[in-house]
Amino acid sequence: MQQPLVPHDLDTGTLALFAGFAATSAVQDELAAHGFPDLRMSHGYVFQHLLHARPTIGDLAEKLDMTQQGASKAVAELERLGYTERLPDPHDARIRRVTLTPRGHEAVAAARHARAALEERLRDRFGTTALNAARTLLADLLDDLGGAAAVQRREVRPPR
Numbered sequence: 043m044q045q046p047l048v049p050h051d052l053d054t055g056t057l058a059l060f061a062g063f064a065a066t067s068a069v070q071d072e073l074a075a076h077g078f079p080d081l082r083m084s085h086g087y088v089f090q091h092l093l094h095a096r097p098t099i100g101d102l103a104e105k106l107d108m109t110q111q112g113a114s115k116a117v118a119e120l121e122r123l124g125y126t127e128r129l130p131d132p133h134d135a136r137i138r139r140v141t142l143t144p145r146g147h148e149a150v151a152a153a154r155h156a157r158a159a160l161e162e163r164l165r166d167r168f169g170t171t172a173l174n175a176a177r178t179l180l181a182d183l184l185d186d187l188g189g190a191a192a193v194q195r196r197e198v199r200p201p202r
Contacts, residue, residue: 058180065160072156078149080123088116089142089150090196092126096139107199125149 049057066083073081091097091105103113117140120126125146131137142150165173184190192198 054183058183068160069153069156072159073149073152076152076156078152081125081149081153084116084200085120085125086153087198087200088113088120088126089146090198092140092142092146093150093196096129096141098131098137098139102140105197105199120146 052060070081070083073079087106088102091102095101097105099110099114099117102117103110106113106116108116117126117128121128125143126140127143128138128140131139161173168176181190184193189198
């Protein structure tokens, strides 16, 4: 039988990180069960910039704090998987803009549904009061550590 985790065995940041990894894994399992087995956490960093805009590769590279080559590689992978496509700019055909395909939009909807189902499961397990308190504490920690603004702007960058 596995011993329960002692909260004080890990620092707060590591504990929050591992809880986030476990939540992400649960969402990815749900996505795989619903026809999106090839999505990874790293894809979300690109998706966040395609929800309300059609950036160029250069724009994406800047927002993701990576090289244009790295951004191009990430987009090419998502294109191969059917989630993104590059289209000519309506004002300048020399410029290509990245957008989500219908499958990309379906993946976003499926991920939102999977996260909502996880929230419901956690609420059922721990209760509304405890879950809300945990969420409030995590949001306060994020704000105190300077990460809230990037989340609010949908400009979270991959870890270095």
